[in-house]
Amino acid sequence: MKKRALALLLAFGMVFGNVGSMAAQATEVQDETVIEEDSGEPQENTGIGEGTTDESVQGETEETEPEVAEAENAVEEASDSVSGGFHGEISVDEQNVNVVDKDGNVTFVDMSADDTVVPELLEEKAETPQIVNLRQTSGVLEYKEVGTGADGYVAGTYGADAAYLGTSGGKVKFMIGGVIGEIAESKVQLVSKSSAKSVSYYSASGGRLYHYISTNINVTSYGSTLDNGPAPSYLKSGTKYYSYDGHYFYIEDNFGNMLDDYNNNTRTHAVNASTPYYNYFQYLPLRSQSNYTSSTLNTIINNKVASNSKMKNTGATFVEKQNTYGVNALLMTGLAANESAWGSSNIAQTKNNLFGLNAVDSSPGQSANYFASVEQCIKEFAEKWMSKEYLNPKNWKYFGGFLGNKASGMNVKYASDPYWGEKAASMAWNLDKDNGNKDVNKYTIGIKDTIGPNNTVNVRSESNTSSSALYKTPKQGNCAYLILNKTPVNKFYKIQSDGVLNSGRTAIDTSTGNYDFSKMYAYISADYVKLVNSGNGGSTPDPEPQPEPDNWRVNGIKTNIAAPQPMNTSIQLTADVSGNTSNLQYKFVWMKDNWKDWGVIQNFSSKNTATWKPTSGGNYTIYLDVKKGTGSATTVSKTYQILNWSYTGISTNLSSPQTLGKSITVSADVKGTTSGLKYKFVWEKDNWKEWGVIKDLSSTNSAAWKPSKAGNYVLHVDVKDASGYTATMTKKFEIGNVSWEPGELTTSPKKVEMGKEVTLTQNIKSSASNLPLQYKFVWEKDNWKEWRVIRDFSSKNSVNWKPPVNGKCTIHVDIKDDAGKVRTKSTAIQIDRGTWKFVKIEPSKKAPQYVGEKINFEVITEGNSSGVQYKFVWQKDNWKDWAVIQNFSTKNSADWIPRESGTYKIIVDMKDLDGKVTTKEITYEIEESYFDSVEITPDTKQNVGGKIHIRANYKGETSKTQYKFVWQKDNWKEWGVISELSNKNGVDWVPKSTGNYTICVDVKDEKGKVQTKTKSFPVGEWTYEGVEFTKKSDGTLKIQPEIKGNTSGFTYKYVWQKDNWKEWGIIKDFSSSSSVEWEPKTSGTYTMIVDVKDANGKVVTKQTQYTIK
Secondary structure, X not given: OOOOOOOOEOOOOOOOOOOOOOOOOOOOOOOOOOOOOOOOOOOOOOOOOOOOOHHHHHOOOOOXXXXXXXXXXXXXXXXXXXXXXXXXXXXXOOOOEEEEOXXXXXXXXXXXXXXXXXXXXXXXXXXXXXXXXXXXXXXXXXXXXXXXXXXXXXEOOOOOEEEEEEEEOOEEEEEEOOEEEEEEHHHOEEEEHHHOOOOOEEEEEOOEEEEEEOOOOOOOOOOEEEEEEEOOOOOOEOOEEEOOOOOOOEEHHHHHHHHHHHHHOOOOOOOOOOOOOOEHHHHOOOOOOOOOOHHHHHHHHHHHOOOOOOOOOOHHHHHHHHHHHOOOHHHHHHHHHHHHOOOOOHHHHHHOOOOOOOOOOOOHHXXXXXXXXXXXXXXHHHHHHHHHHHOOOOOOOOOOOOOOOOOOOOHHHHOOOOOHHHHHHHHHHHHHHOOOOOOOOOOEEEEEOOOOOOOOEEEEOOOOOOOOEEEEOOOOOOEEEEEOOOOOEOOEEEEEOOOOEOOOOOOXXXXXXXXXXXOOEEEEEHHHEEEEEOOOOOOOOOOOOOOOOOOEEEEEEEEOOOOOEEEOOOEEEEEEEEEOOOOEEEEEEEEEOOXXXXXXXXXXXXXXXXXXXXXXXXXEEEEEEEEEOOOOOEEEEEEEEEEEEEEEEEEEOOOOOEOOOOOEEEEEEEEEOOOOOEEEEEEEEOOOOEEEEEEEEEOOOEEEEOOOOOEEEEEXXXXXXXXXXXXXXXXXXXXXXXXXXXXXXXXXXXXXXXXXXXXXXXEEEEOOOOOOOEEEEEEEEOOOOEEEEEEEEEOOOEEEEOOOOOEEEEEEEEEEOOOOOEEEEEEEEEEEOOOEEEEEEEEOOOOOEEOOOOEEEEEEEEEOOOOOEEEEEEEEOXXXXXXXEEEEEOOXXXXXXXXXXXXXXXEEEEEOXXXXXXXXXXXXXXXOOEEEEEEEEOOOOEEOOOOEEEEEEEEOOOOOOEEEEEEEEOOOOEEEEEEEEEOOOEEEEOOOOOEEEEEEEEEEOOOOOEEEEEEEEEEEOOXXXXXXXXXXXXXXXXXXXXXXXXXXXXXXXXXEEEOOOOEEEEEEEEEOOOOEEEOOOOOEEEEEEEEEEOOOOOEEEEEEEEEEO
């Protein structure tokens, strides 16, 4: 089926596969292809996707049982006849496909009528890269897994696009959900990626990683959007990343390289090629225990689900069955939430079936198992379906005891939805992140075969090869195990057994589902397992409130309205305290996202209530501190869900009051995530003596209302979300006949001056307010000899205006009502001229300047200078040369470009409205343009291979100036042109040999005049003295090569190796970083190799040993 993923991103990644070109073919200490623990040195792994083949495993002849088992399948009892035709525990019903949003909400969508086939042009068929459209045909698609030959099945309704890896013998090879399969060519459609309107991708946003899943590539929208938790640091916000295995991510430009990597069993082109990503909850074995107590999990679930949900009050049952049958309570809750839409699905409501058990494809509603109670359903799920079947290595449904995907884990057989495991994990992540992150990273997780080859490995009773093999791992890669000791013993990890063990821990016990965490453990060879998450035990649950010694007790926090509520809702919080409450003080705090967001609602006071108005959606925790005097505080908390939408009121396009006959648009003011909301509009008057439905429930948030009677109305608008929660708002509205007439026109300020802004306001006389009137403002002077429209009709009764004239003017205001009737109000006003005075002439550039430079001169005045005109003139040599820069205009500044040097006078005439002219002047020096100097950077001793920046410093107009750069040495015996004539006054140059150099620079101005300057300097060799180490207080090691000389343009590469290259890694590939910080994982003697490459490409390598204690 379809399942939803709440992925907690593992911040830890192991470096798997090929790590780089230096010391190629080097192997890790514990090679994944070892055949026997005690058979000597591990065989060399030649790179990602290479190693021991199936033939080499089957050819094992040692008497001791090899750790890579010979069986093709880990399940001895499994047979094709058992699983043939099995399509999971849950149905594929295209009329009820579950899709999941980033907040963990589940919606059932009808996809049966979708147009899912892409109409491609013939020429597009040859385009690459291509994807596989899994919705060419409806229902379940059966395939053969490449490499194992195992039967598999998938439904495109949950993930429409797969990676196309080639066609052979009528079979299409593809990847989705981590599995590579082959399917009949007639069952699918090959589509060029560019023709698909939507392709599944990952994106980092707000610090989180989201997976956008296409369920129909023929539409631009996406089906599910899964929150995968905190985004890894190597993923950039806002960039689309593609991945069909969920572990390695590729950018858009590398989509084709991704397909090549899949075919070559490598991940070379991924952005995290050496750091595969594992979703914590998706790969956390179900043989683990949640930190949440029965009461806490109960509260968490109740705050999430609707009042009629079948999941209500199930937290204690989940924890009880966890402790009895060994199945993680939080993960079971996530599975139930995904399968039953948080307990609201039809099968859950009518059959108490939270997990869609036995809801087969042909008749999901009829065939689904009925349970006498929800508690009975959870018991049978934990005991039979989980402990005895999916977590039992002897059962044919076992492909790893974790949620997983189509490559490994429960997802292989449980559901045709390739993202079922990811969806269920997303539910667990949603619950955990909103309630203090008490479970995330609690356990250490190890992965078998992160990427080829795939091995079947013995799981033993003790940490040696002579002990009995309890069971074998599946052959599939990426199988997860819960590690109980982070440091191997005899090269074995102690793990939590997936299967129930007998009392002597000598074999799997298939007769019972009861599980004992303390006694049911096993061992697996560390050669085949990589640790991908280092457990920290999780956070500690909040303690239960305790009675205080002076007979008062904090029972909890009460709210006046139950969760959930929309954003911006005022919620009253009350401290529930019993006993002697005198002299108590109360403090209320809210927190979200594990204290990433928080705030104080009310600080300590004697008031035991507080009002909280959250402004964003999410799952909050409200904390209450209660104390007496200076004593310590008792703290309790309450989780509270705020919906991702707010409902702040009702708006109308016409304000009240209105006259009869008007059509009024009524809208619900809703913000946030509005998808899935429905709206209902109702009117009533005279306390419901009369009422009517304006518009019944629909997805449109507005409705047209045309009242037929006058009177005082109340409008009611319901907003209902997908969970059934309904919020209601009301608004009063008056309908009747309203009289009005124009009032006084006022000005602000009262004194009006030419050129100074004034606000004109036209008032209205009426018994009603907020009349639907429009206003048009016009000024005129001298009986319309001069006039202009200040502003055309608008609902605003005021306007800002700068009078362009002085004297007596008339303001005419046309006032139009909603019936189109216009009344005009005319008001005479006096506009004064105002006074002003000259302050200074201010040049844009301080003198002296150079010939050809553009200089702006601005006249600065004080007061009201509206109407003043300005004329700019230059003269020199007592008016022997002169010209008008700018003739009289209202523009108070002018640009001037001098053409020759000298002492100039800049003269400005200022003429006011009466024609009076005031003249002012300043003196300004202009000098000839010239070539000043040649400058080199860095200005130090130069050397071969060091990049040198050469710059010509030219004073004056440079827009048409050109520059030529040449080097020579030994009196022109050797020389070369660095850069021909161009408008670039700076170039980079790298000397290739030693000697005494001269840089020659020609500067050619716009008149063709050429000036030449030179700069001489010696060039020697740079030296690589060695590598310096500095150990920092946090345990990291700073590595820095010591170079003498100009290192501009140099790049550096840092590598470590240990035990003669048995272990090695690239710390940082070639970059401009002249030092790095590195934290070694284990003690020992390391050899640090640092390559230094100069700007000519010359590489010098030094290596130094360093001992880590």
